[in-house]
Amino acid sequence: MSAVRSTPPKAPELDIRKTYKLYIDGKFVRTESGRTYQVAGGRVNAPRGSRKDVRNAVAAARKAFDGWSGRTAYNRGQVIYRIAEMLDARRGEFVSLLGKGPAAEREVDQAVDSLVWYAGWCDKLHAVAGTVNPVAGPYFNFTFPEPTGVVGLIAPEEPALLGLVRHLAPALCGGNVIVALVSESQPLAGLVFGEALATSDVPAGVVNLVSGSHSELLAILAGHMDVNAIDVAACNDSEVKQVQLLAEANVKRIVRSDGTHSLEAITSLMEMKTVWHPIGH
Amino acid sequence: MAAVTSTPIEALLRQVPPVDQVAVEERAASLASRSIKKSSKLWALDLAIRVMDLTTLEGADTTGRVRSLCAKALRPAPGDPSIPHTAAVCVYPSMAAVARECVGDSGVHVASVVTAFPSGQSFLAVKVAEVKTAVAAGADEVDMVIARGAFLAGDYAKVYDEIVAVRKACGEAHLKVILETGELGSYDAVRRASHIAMAAGADFIKTSTGKVSPAATLPVSLVMMEAIRDWYQFTGRAVGFKPAGGIKTAKQAIAHLVLVNETLGADWLTPERYRIGASSLLNDILMQIAKQRSGVYSSAGYFTEA
Amino acid sequence: MAVNTPPRLGFEYAPAPEATDHFQLAGVYKLFLDGEFVAPASEQHLATINPATEETLAEVSVANEADVDRAVKAARKAFATWSKLPGSTRARYLFRISRIIQERARELAIVESMDGGKPIKESRDVDIPIAAAHFHYYAGWADKLEWAFPNRKASPIGVAGQIIPWNFPLLMLAWKIAPALACGNTVVLKPARTTPLTALLFAQICQQAELPPGVVNIVTGISSTGAAMVAHPDIDKIAFTGSTDVGKYIMRTTAGTRKRLTLELGGKSxxxxxxxxxxxxxxxxxxxxxxxxxxxxxxxxxxxxxxxxxxxxxxxxxxxxxxxxxxxxxxxxxxxxxxxxxxxxxxxxxxxxxxxxxxxxxxxxxxxxxxxxxxxxxxxxxxxxxxxxxxxxxxxxxxxxxxxxxxxxxxxxxxxxxxxxxxxxxxxxxxxxxxxxxxxxxxxxxxxxNTYNRFDPTSPFGGYKESGFGREGGWHGLHPYLELH
Structure with a gap:
């Protein structure tokens, strides 16, 4: 008798789940604290960043500052445009992380738009926000914007991707380096955005993404003496006050941009430098 | 590429610092705003006469004109013994003997311009001969012009060598070297030329012939005095300074003296180290002295023409 | 051979003091509120002295919280009309003020030197002329804001509280008041405790210029006067020039409010x-x-x-x-x-x-x-x-x-x-x-x-890091006094 060997029906392949990590100094790292918290309806363990993660992120950002701010404006514009390309290339993953459907599609579109818009500003903002000043004397005098330095960004809870991108893009455009706290409740799109950055010629440390408890990390970032500015767009009034109280220690610039496209979103994170030189022979 | 060679003077010039035009002009303007009043004004006006090289350098100069000039130099205000004589009279070489005869041993020196003044465009042999002749004719001091053509062509060695030759021809006579700053084009060039002249043995460096404008401006004077100060610092040799050309009023003269005072100091406020080359300045100073003394403004008619 | 001793001076310059007989300081100065000089509610005064002689020059009022409140109310009331004036009208007031400063330049220079101790050649050649130039410069911007910020609508912020230091009293006043007024704001300004006099002369200049009452209010006083301004709920913006310590105090104190800040603080350049x-x-x-x-x-x-x-x-x-x-x-x-x-x-x-x-x-x-x-x-x-x-x-x-x-x-x-x-x-x-x-x-x-310490109204001035933020002077100096929409 010949036995018929029946193959059991093929079970659906088990998902390969992604382990979500912080993005610090160009590397995807677990939080040094080893802590996680559950997001996405409890399905995903997101890293719960710590004081030391923020410290490492600020150190990485500082280290990256001279290189990034020293790039030509043309080059920075190309790199930011490259982020848009990489974001667009991963559109499927982002749309899915953002809950699929037209709203998610639109959010990715707008995030790409924002990057493209600010990419184009890199080599133009000096012409619009810089001046040549006709002083009353034999001097050539001009003013031009320079990046403020290390910018702390508290990204809004939502839109989880667009909220991060449209605050991050103007800061990057001006030549700053960034430590961002991504959306606390929906951190995944923000963390995965790190993968777009990692593949877009953005030098290590220029953007650092940390997930976790905003109430825990806000004070670390706002009090850090090597952070030059904070964008508190996503903070409520009491958080803003907390940041303001801590910001005085090193006279941090506090910016409250609303995320709409504007030149001031860039220049509010920049310093104006004025140079004088005699005109003679 | 040819081997790197340089004359000693070129090596020296590499150590001369650059000059910033705007800053030096601002410094000069700031010193010119010093307010010199009352006793210090009288003191400065008296000094301005004592350091003056009363000058006539015209093709039309005659024996009579030079005699008149010498008389004015000896007694700027006839009948007022409190007014000192000038430091020197400054004339063309052809007039040196006349001047010598007029001033005698009064203490007023005879300065003669030399070296194909004012252009300097002649042969070295002619220049040397002219210097010797002028000294023989009674010049205590000779005011030579540098070879600006050579300087502007970058032939610093030639400029230097020529001064050295003239220096030798001077014998005992005092040598003033005129840079003609108005033709040099920049303060950097003035500063370089000053160092060349001092290195070549100038007793004085002098701004201008009076035939080219601008002449003895305050900033150019400041640049030259800073060169003198540095030379003194580094070599210990004190070189004198003579601004000449364009100093017509007492106010200008006082501004120049303030500049000396605050750049080189008291040791230079003597005829041995400082002169002002001028012609019409003298009567303006006399008028200002009269005003300081009497309190009322005077008139040109009360002062003798040279 | 090095000769390191500086050469001695040849002639001593006889004293050349600026004459002071063509004007007279008042014995006592009141506060300048709502276009009038009024006695302080505090009923307190302090002497301002000449630091070169330690002699008292005048008594000035010490504004307390109530006085600051009166000043803010006057400024708030004036804001309603001043901010609505055509820019060209605001410009004319500022041009007027600039001219009057030039006309009274000598008096202002002398008072500046007497009250603050600075050499007359500096107050005469730097402080006062540049103060006048600042008003002239920002006067011209008042009716050109739509050209300054194309595509944007610029509106004033409201009442600005301005606190200035004692090193360049009238000049710092000009740096603060000129752009604020040009942009349509009204101001309450506190001069430094030791150098209040030129600000009070400036109040007279506002009267001479017939500036509408309340547009500029001058509250003299002490640090508590400044503190009352920083704490006042109806001041929309604080502009401060002074020490980094006080700047940080202002940041702390205004935390949690919607007050806008510009700070020009210390340096070690x-x-x-x-x-x-x-x-x-x-x-x-x-x-x-x-x-x-x-x-x-x-x-x-x-x-x-x-x-x-x-x-x-x-x-x-x-x-x-x-x-x-x-x-x-x-x-x-x-x-x-x-x-x-x-x-x-x-x-x-x-x-x-x-x-x-x-x-x-x-x-x-x-x-x-x-x-x-x-x-x-x-x-x-x-x-x-x-x-x-x-x-x-x-x-x-x-x-x-x-x-x-x-x-x-x-x-x-x-x-x-x-x-x-x-x-x-x-x-x-x-x-x-x-x-x-x-x-x-x-x-x-x-x-x-290749230069140092040059200043000009067209040239932005301000710091990086703990030297503060915001710029004064030039096109950039408009930003701190405008909201862009």
């Missing part, structure tokens, strides 16, 4: 001399950088960084030049260094100089005879200073220069930037590319190359 610099002019620049206004200048070049290869001869030149500085009567037209602004400030300076000596730096002060009465300090330079010395790190705000050396441009930048401050920097070199490289790498809001 580096003046950097390379071996190829125009040395004699660099010496002048160093002198001007630290001894201008007795060193009471936030952007004073208080750290000299000199390339080691020329340090010795350069310091010789500097010391010789210092011996030429004339310290004395601020009203004398030949005075280079006047009186220290106050007894308190003199004490601060003395403490720092003590610390410099204690920490092992080498001090040089030229011989100079200081007047018996009044507050005086001789020009001072320290050499052999290390980065770690207090005199190399902290703002002294006096005529005291700390000298450090460097070997390479990279080291110069590293040392210059090694401070929490970032207000200004000076570069002295003959090499154009090096100037631009340095200018790019120095963390400072103002970089003077």
């Amino acid at each position: 580096a003046n950097i001399v390379f071996d190829d610099a125009p040395l004699d002019q660099a010496v002048e620049g160093i002198i001007n950088g630290i001894f201008f206004n007795q060193g009471h200048v936030c952007c004073a070049g208080s750290r000299l960084l000199v390339q080691e290869s020329i340090a010795a001869p350069f310091l010789d030149k500097l010391r010789a030049r210092m011996a030429r500085l004339r310290v004395g009567n601020p009203l004398d037209k030949n005075t280079d260094i006047g009186a220290i602004n106050s007894a308190d400030q003199l004490q601060t300076i003395k403490e720092y100089v003590e610390s410099g000596i204690t920490e092992g730096a080498e001090i040089f002060q030229p011989p100079c005879e200081l007047p018996k009465r009044g507050f005086w300090f001789p020009p001072t330079v320290f050499s052999n200073v290390s980065q770690s010395h207090r005199i190399a790190r902290e703002e002294i705000f006096g005529p005291v220069l700390s000298t450090l050396t460097f070997r390479t441009p990279e080291e110069a930048v590293a040392k210059a930037n090694n401070t929490p401050y970032g207000l200004a920097a000076g570069i002295w070199t003959d090499k154009g590319s090096q100037i631009l490289w340095m200018a790019q790498h120095l963390n400072a809001g103002v970089v003077w190359a």
Whole structure:
């Protein structure tokens, strides 16, 4: 008798789940604290960043500052445009992380738009926000914007991707380096955005993404003496006050941009430098 | 590429610092705003006469004109013994003997311009001969012009060598070297030329012939005095300074003296180290002295023409 | 042979004091509220003295909370109409004010020097003319805001509370008031405790110009007056120039409010001399950088960084030049260094100089005879200073220069930037590319190359890092007084 060997029906392949990590100094790292918290309806363990993660992120950002701010404006514009390309290339993953459907599609579109818009500003903002000043004397005098330095960004809870991108893009455009706290409740799109950055010629440390408890990390970032500015767009009034109280220690610039496209979103994170030189022979 | 060679003077010039035009002009303007009043004004006006090289350098100069000039130099205000004589009279070489005869041993020196003044465009042999002749004719001091053509062509060695030759021809006579700053084009060039002249043995460096404008401006004077100060610092040799050309009023003269005072100091406020080359300045100073003394403004008619 | 002793002076300049007989100060000054001089609710007054003689010049009012509140109410009321005036009308008021300052320039200069101790040649040639120029400059912007910010709608912020320091009293007033008014704001301004007089003369100028009541209010007083302004709920913006400590206090105090801030704070600016610099002019620049206004200048070049290869001869030149500085009567037209602004400030300076000596730096002060009465300090330079010395790190705000050396441009930048401050920097070199490289790498809001301490209404001024934020002057100086929509 010949036995018929029946193959059991093929079970659906088990998902390969992604382990979500912080993005610090160009590397995807677990939080040094080893802590996680559950997001996405409890399905995903997101890293719960710590004081030391923020410290490492600020150190990485500082280290990256001279290189990034020293790039030509043309080059920075190309790199930011490259982020848009990489974001667009991963559109499927982002749309899915953002809950699929037209709203998610639109959010990715707008995030790409924002990057493209600010990419184009890199080599133009000096012409619009810089001046040549006709002083009353034999001097050539001009003013031009320079990046403020290390910018702390508290990204809004939502839109989880667009909220991060449209605050991050103007800061990057001006030549700053960034430590961002991504959306606390929906951190995944923000963390995965790190993968777009990692593949877009953005030098290590220029953007650092940390997930976790905003109430825990806000004070670390706002009090850090090597952070030059904070964008508190996503903070409520009491958080803003907390940041303001801590910001005085090193006279941090506090910016409250609303995320709409504007030149001031860039220049509010920049310093104006004025140079004088005699005109003679 | 040819081997790197340089004359000693070129090596020296590499150590001369650059000059910033705007800053030096601002410094000069700031010193010119010093307010010199009352006793210090009288003191400065008296000094301005004592350091003056009363000058006539015209093709039309005659024996009579030079005699008149010498008389004015000896007694700027006839009948007022409190007014000192000038430091020197400054004339063309052809007039040196006349001047010598007029001033005698009064203490007023005879300065003669030399070296194909004012252009300097002649042969070295002619220049040397002219210097010797002028000294023989009674010049205590000779005011030579540098070879600006050579300087502007970058032939610093030639400029230097020529001064050295003239220096030798001077014998005992005092040598003033005129840079003609108005033709040099920049303060950097003035500063370089000053160092060349001092290195070549100038007793004085002098701004201008009076035939080219601008002449003895305050900033150019400041640049030259800073060169003198540095030379003194580094070599210990004190070189004198003579601004000449364009100093017509007492106010200008006082501004120049303030500049000396605050750049080189008291040791230079003597005829041995400082002169002002001028012609019409003298009567303006006399008028200002009269005003300081009497309190009322005077008139040109009360002062003798040279 | 080196001859290091500075040559002695030849002639002494006879005193040349500016005459003061063509105007008279009032005995007592009231507050300027809503267009009128009114007695302070506090009923308190304080004497303002001449720091060169310690004589009382006048009594001024001390504004308390109630007085500040009256001033803010007047400003709020005036804002409703002032902000709605056509820009061209606001411009005309500012042009008028500029002209009146020019007309009364001599009086203002003399009062500035008497009240603050600065040399008359500085108040006459710098403070007052540039104050007038500031009003003239911003007058022109008042009706051109839509050209300044194309595509945007610019609206004023509201009531600005402005707190200014004692080092450039009228000039700082102009820096604050001119752009605020041009943009349609109204102001409450508090002059410094020790230098209130020119602000009160300015109040008279507002009356002469027939500026609508309440647009400018002047509250004299003490630190609690300023605190009342910072705490006042109906002030929309605080503009402050002064110490970093007070700036931080203002940041703390306004935390959680919607008040906008601009802060122009302290500095420890580096003046950097390379071996190829125009040395004699660099010496002048160093002198001007630290001894201008007795060193009471936030952007004073208080750290000299000199390339080691020329340090010795350069310091010789500097010391010789210092011996030429004339310290004395601020009203004398030949005075280079006047009186220290106050007894308190003199004490601060003395403490720092003590610390410099204690920490092992080498001090040089030229011989100079200081007047018996009044507050005086001789020009001072320290050499052999290390980065770690207090005199190399902290703002002294006096005529005291700390000298450090460097070997390479990279080291110069590293040392210059090694401070929490970032207000200004000076570069002295003959090499154009090096100037631009340095200018790019120095963390400072103002970089003077082959010059120092130049100011102009068209030129933005303000700091990086702990030297504050916001710019005053130029197109950029409009931003702090506008909301863009």
